[in-house]
Amino acid sequence: MAPHRRIYLDYNATSPVRTEVADEVVRALQLPGNASSVHAEGRAARTEIERAREKVARLVGAKAKNTIFTSGGTEASNMVLSPSFHRLGQAGSTRLLIGATEHPCGLSGHRFPADAVETIPVTEAGLIDIDWLSQRLEQAGETVLVSVQVANNETGVLQPVGEIAALVRRHGGLFHADAVQAAGKIPVDIMALGVDALSLSAHKIGGPKGVGALILASDQLEVADRLIRGGGQEKGHRAGTENVAAIAGFGRAAEIAQEELAQEAARLVALRDEAQARVVAIASDAVVIAEAAERLPNTFAFAIPGLKAETALIAFDLEGIALSSGSACSSGKVRRSHVLDAMGVSPTLAEGVLRVSLGWKTEKDDVIRFAEACERVVSTLYKRRASAA
Known part of the structure; x- marks a missing residue:
């Protein structure tokens, strides 16, 4: 038997990994060029990356030019949860307010001094305590960055992200949402939600492990203190030769997730x-x-x-x-x-x-x-x- x-x-x-994604990865692996090279082989690799960038951005209602590929959701969150994340022409945040049920990549991976971080309590249902957050923002007297998951990885609880974003925006703060578990499972639209940045990961939606993205709401936002320094890849946001095959697989996974x-x-x-x-x-x-x-x-x-x-x-x-x-x-x-x-x-x-x-x-x-x-x-x-x- x-x-x-x-x-x-x-x-x-x-x-x-979805079969179609694996096929895409294998195909892209066979491209010989470095995406930073100007010859035909390099341009072919660059085309793969930009095609995938469009697909990943489309999954969350963003613009491709504001999509930064990373090694995963952890790097994306580590990158953006920084005092140097700011709107152009404005100072960065001096304080981080982060949900008590957030993923460790946010709770432990942020780049703020310990005395500049507070955790936002949650209710018994796992929902952000909106009243606490509202009162804290009113008392802040400084530029605050708020970070909350769209969906919790352990319980599946969905946060009222749009409501939180509107609250943060009224108080002049910045808002990052960890959408690693949510994107591709429920509708996520960065503009409709009103958030400033999203973290994504490919392997949660049938894509390859080891690739993710930081999505910014506009090109008027940036992280001045680069997490990975070196060459000018990803428009200077993130150095290092791009993982073309994984990025291509991420694009295909995002495309399928959106279709279905x-x-x-x-x-x-x-x-x-x-x-x-x-x-x-x-x-x-x-x-x-x-x-x-x-x-x-x-x-x-x-x-x-x-x-x-x-x-x-x-x-x-x-x-x-x-x-x-x-x-x-x-x-x-x-x-x-x-x-x-x-x-x-x-x-x-x-x-x-x-x-x-x-x-x-x-x-x-x-x-x-x-x-x-x-x-x-x-x-x-x-x-x-x-x-x-």
Whole structure:
């Protein structure tokens, strides 16, 4: 009897590369030229980059000329979360206000002095405390940079980014939104949202790992203190020979994501809701994290009291199911989540939270297989409880 194929439900960590994207990467890898060279081979490489730039910019309603390719979302956020990020003709920010549930690339990767940084508290649903932020901006008396995720990687919670952006703009501040988890999954338009900068990453939408982008709302914005210095690549914003193949793959992934956005979101919501309902039916004491909040169509996080995440991940893995306990950016370790802490989730419950994140290859049979595995894992837990009673 042939073994079951493995079921991958960890798309928020990384998405499997789409076949069309892999083909694009292989094709671009065979281009011999350096994109900075003026000969025909160099111009061919440059054409690939600029074509991809148009596609990535289009995904988030931006202009290609304001799209800067990076090595990923982490570099994009590290780059922009700097006191030197400013509007031309104006001084940079002197203070950073950053959401308490942000990705570590923002919380730990910013370039502000420690005494110039404050974390914005969140509600139990994981939403930015708008009243706190409004009061803090009114008291600021200085130029402030605010940074908030569009969608949280662990819980899928969507922030009211447009409302936050309008608030920051009224107080003369700058606003960066980490759209790594959101772009390609829900509509994201930099102009409609009113944000000044977005961070993106290719591997969350079926593109290659190791490539991302910083998107600026206009050419009147810049980061004066370059993070990577050297040559004049990326119009001087980011030095280093461009990764042509990865950039080409990013462009193709962005193009596909935009083409399929509406139908894919609807498909994934249905699958997510079914998976979530099955978990609750199997374990009546299951807790769905931020269930009442608006979330990404592909994501839900849950905990079953008494079931520890580390034990559960191993059990599901042995069942052929790949899940996560949250972010995969911690060297593969299961550790206490700062996101859940900020939301006020009890430590006992937090240590058992699992994240299910679906994507382009997920099918209904995958959800059924996940539910069957969940039933076996929970059954073992309940038997242990009964024998201990």
